Amino acid sequence: MPSPAAAVLRTESRLFAREPGSLFWILVFPSVLLLIIGLVPSFRVVSDELGGRRVVDLYVPVAVLLGLIMAGLQAMPPVLTGYRERGVLRRMATTPVRPAALLTAQLVLHGAAALVSALLAVAVGRIAYGVELPEQPAGYLLALLLTTAAALALGATVCAVSRTQKIATAIGSAVFFPAMFTAGVWVPVQAMPEALRRIVELTPFGAASEALDRAAAGGWPGWAAVGVTALWTALLTAAAVRWFRWE
Amino acid sequence: MAIVEVDGLRKSYGGRPAVDGLTFRVEEGEIFGILGPNGAGKTTAVECVEGLRTPDEGTVRVAGLDPVADHDGVTRILGAQLQESELQAKLTVREALELYAAFYPRPADWRPLAERLGLTGKLGTRFAGLSGGQKQRLFIALALVGNPRVVVLDELTTGLDPRARRDTWSLIEDVRARGVTVLLVTHFMEEAQRLCDRIAVVDKGRIAALDTPSGLIRRAGGATVITFTPSQPLAEGELAGLPGAVLAEDRDGRVVIHGTDDTVNAVITLLARHRITAHQLRVTEATLDDAFLDLTEEQV
Known part of the structure; x- marks a missing residue:
């Protein structure tokens, strides 16, 4: 007999595997985008303006962050608000298992999918375009885990402030585009003008981009970048806990 | 022996009382009906019994336990079917039964339960693909899978066609025959008259009458x-x-x-x-x- 929490996690994993849309956008899309960027010949040319790097090098952290954003902001909020709206959480509250087990399982699954997506993007960059693997793997992993936490906390906050699934999807999309911009999807953060870059690095994904870039180059992520991401994670988690309603 | 005891229960939403001084006892092994017009406070009352809501005043006991303070203890012996509650859309009937069975320390074997409820042919069907009657039967199965001593059924047959409704009634009689106490919330007179040993007629958050069906008619x-x-x-x-x-x-x-x-x-x-x-x-x-x-x- 599996423990209740394990049974919930197993069931939610099966359900997660039945969402081809979420799986595509989280796991496949970021790496496919990286592959397409790398197909442009000029993006594979070393540029002095980018500090001796290629555009495709800069798009590896972008693809990594994109997977986290897809998981935390696009995929997770509709699931959680749907569970609340349709009484799935209430139904579970009448059993010996608390509905928090369901939320935890969803956070774990979306976090895990985001990390797999990140590994995939790093591997695709390495295999297809010879992008160097992170030279400081521990620092890279630290930045990655912290940013995953930030993305999930942001998604949870969207759930907390949205009364319905429709509102959650709308707010999620509204936050989604700024998040993609600050992660450098249109212009990589490292290629942004100095003034813009300073502002973007105060956002969770902008700071994460900086942290990942530093770790990829062989250093430990800077205190400023780690601190900004950690602060956002703490604030968003507090907001989600404060405002989340079970029904 | 009373298995559910509600004493002086009050619950307000935004200053408006939904339940305004409710007192009743459900004896072990009976089918107890809570009957009343829409908005009478029936659902609020049973939600307090299920531990989903905290009473403003009064006490609620299920087998001597407080549903709020001893949530784990009460949920282990009480099975609930809620009004307007659904399951994950892509969850199959088998997965739902296995999942809910894993929640309880001494669950019933869900296979014979599914058999009795006519769900055996639907085990591989996802929740979203079930008809209204099949969903209700699954909810009854989930309410019973933990081997409860009490089941609370809230508006169980609302939305069912007359045939499915009659099938459900005989099912509830089966449940009681196994010694399970049933607390039934309804606004169908026919249902209450057919099934209930005793009925509390609730109106505006208070009990207007509490008697056997024939006693109420007299x-x-x-x-x-x-x-x-x-x-x-x-x-x-x-x-x-x-x-x-x-x-x-x-x-x-x-x-x-x-x-x-x-x-x-x-x-x-x-x-x-x-x-x-x-x-x-x-x-x-x-x-x-x-x-x-x-x-x-x-x-x-």
Whole structure:
């Protein structure tokens, strides 16, 4: 007999595997985008303006962050608000298992999918375009885990402030585009003008981009970048806990 | 022995009382009905029993346990079917049964349960693909899979067709036959009359009456209802003077009298004396419907 929490996690994993849309956008899309960027010949040319790097090098952290954003902001909020709206959480509250087990399982699954997506993007960059693997793997992993936490906390906050699934999807999309911009999807953060870059690095994904870039180059992520991401994670988690309603 | 005890329960939402001083006891092994019009506070009352809501005042005990303070203890012995609650859309019937069985320390084997509820052919079907009746049967199965001592069923047959409703009723009788206490919330008179050992009629958050179905019918107005359309109007006052008549009125030319067998004879004598013909004369037994309308104030 599996423990209740394990049974919930197993069931939610099966359900997660039945969402081809979420799986595509989280796991496949970021790496496919990286592959397409790398197909442009000029993006594979070393540029002095980018500090001796290629555009495709800069798009590896972008693809990594994109997977986290897809998981935390696009995929997770509709699931959680749907569970609340349709009484799935209430139904579970009448059993010996608390509905928090369901939320935890969803956070774990979306976090895990985001990390797999990140590994995939790093591997695709390495295999297809010879992008160097992170030279400081521990620092890279630290930045990655912290940013995953930030993305999930942001998604949870969207759930907390949205009364319905429709509102959650709308707010999620509204936050989604700024998040993609600050992660450098249109212009990589490292290629942004100095003034813009300073502002973007105060956002969770902008700071994460900086942290990942530093770790990829062989250093430990800077205190400023780690601190900004950690602060956002703490604030968003507090907001989600404060405002989340079970029904 | 009382397995559910509700004493002086009060619960308000935004200053408006939903439940306003409710007291009742459900004996072990009975089917206890909570009957009332929409918005009477029925659901709020059972949500307090299920531990989903914290009472403002009063006490609730399930097998001696407080549903809020001892949530784990109560949820282990109480199975619930909620109004307007769904499952994950892509969860199959088998997965739902396995999942909920894993929640309880001593679950029932879900296979015979699914068999009895006619779900065996639907085990691989996802929740979203089930019909209304199949969903309700699955909810009954989930309420029973933990081997509870009490099940709370809230508006179980709402939205079911008459055939599915009757099937569900015999199912509930089976459940009780196994010694499980049933707390049934409904606004269907027929359902309450058929199933319940005792019924609490709730109106505006209070108990208007608590009795057996036949006791409620006896208590509220006459047990015999006489209706007819007279060939010419009857003089006012003549009806009121009939022996045993507790209610007599002229509704747009159709006379309705609640009374006893004596009243029936008196009406026939009265009509004969005035040489009035009674068209569509009907003498029927009062139902819970009549009792309910008498007991609850008219909703405008």
